[in-house]
Amino acid sequence: xxxxxxxxxxxxxxxxxxxxxxxxxxxxxxxxxxxxxxxxxxxxxxxxxxxxxxxxxxxxxxxxxxxxxxxxxxxxxxxxxxxxxxxxxxxxxxxxxxxxxxxxxxxxxxxxxxxxxxxxxxxxxxxxxxxxxxxxxxxxxxxxxxxxxxxxxxxxxxxxxxxxxxxxxxxxxxxxxxxxxxxxxxxxxxxxxxxxxxxxxxxxxxxxxxxxxxxxxxxxxxxxxxxxxxxxxxxxxxxxxxxxxxxxxxxxxxxxxxxxxxxxxxxxx
Numbered sequence: 480x481x482x483x484x485x486x487x488x489x490x491x492x493x494x495x496x497x498x499x500x501x502x503x504x505x506x507x508x509x510x511x512x513x514x515x516x517x518x519x520x521x522x523x524x525x526x527x528x529x530x531x532x533x534x535x536x537x538x539x540x541x542x543x544x545x546x547x548x549x550x551x552x553x554x555x556x557x558x559x560x561x562x563x564x565x566x567x568x569x570x571x572x573x574x575x576x577x578x579x580x581x582x583x584x585x586x587x588x589x590x591x592x593x594x595x596x597x598x599x600x601x602x603x604x605x606x607x608x609x610x611x612x613x614x615x616x617x618x619x620x621x622x623x624x625x626x627x628x629x630x631x632x633x634x635x636x637x638x639x640x641x642x643x644x645x646x647x648x649x650x651x652x653x654x655x656x657x658x659x660x661x662x663x664x665x666x667x668x669x670x671x672x673x674x675x676x677x678x679x680x681x682x683x684x685x686x687x688x689x690x691x692x693x694x695x696x697x698x699x700x701x702x703x704x705x706x707x708x709x710x711x712x713x714x715x716x717x718x719x720x721x722x723x724x725x726x727x728x729x730x731x732x733x734x735x736x737x738x739x740x741x742x743x744x745x746x747x748x
Contacts (some may be wrong), residue, residue, distance in 0.1 A: 664679050
């Protein structure tokens with residue numbers, strides 16, 4: 480039978496829901512049958528995009544597209560994996576318009592019901608953590624591990640910690656060369672008075688430091704080249720008005736990590 484786009488959209492919605500129910504029943508059976516350890520769980524979101532309109536679908540919608548196809552509708556797929564065994568324990572279908580952060584609390588509630596365990600550790604990426612998520616997880620007695628976003632509390636912490644302050648040293652097994660340093664600190668998630676406290680792990684990485692140094696040198700050299708080019712063009716056609724020169728300087732002096740290393744002064748006629 481020929482399916483119209485709308486009928487296919489509704490059929491897909493039913494298929495998504497049916498698939499989610501069946502897969503979760505299978506995983507619950509396996510957890511109980513084989514006594515799998517659910518003490519640490521990793522969660523992530525992926526997506527699949529669709530060709531067509533799917534006007535009547537509750538799931539196939541526009542959203543942040545990981546495939547760089549902003550003109551295509553999509554469905555988001557969430558999966559929870561055990562840490563010690565490469566085994567998925569919870570499958571979920573989310574509308575394509577849903578942000579990663581908005582899936583976490585619903586996911587924690589479902590995990591709590593599926594696992595029937597008091598405590599477990601939830602591991603996610605940078606998009607899986609927010610102040611509301613932390614507070615909710617605390618009420619559920621769930622621990623969260625995730626990279627913290629750049630915010631006032633993390634910026635202040637990193638500004639006060641030096642490499643030499645980090646007490647734990649990790650060396651390369653063969654060369655006995657220092658490759659990481661770690662330190663644990665307590666910070667508040669935000670500046671709000673009721674903001675939860677966090678255990679923040681600050682990590683110095685030799686590889687990251689070298690990569691950042693090379694990137695910084697590249698930016699500095701490019702900035703010097705651009706400023707010297709502008710300097711050589713002064714008082715030539717299109718480079719005679721002070722206001723236009725100031726605009727060009729402003730365009731070169733973007734707000735970035737090397738701005739504090741430069742002082743630019745425009746003098747003379």
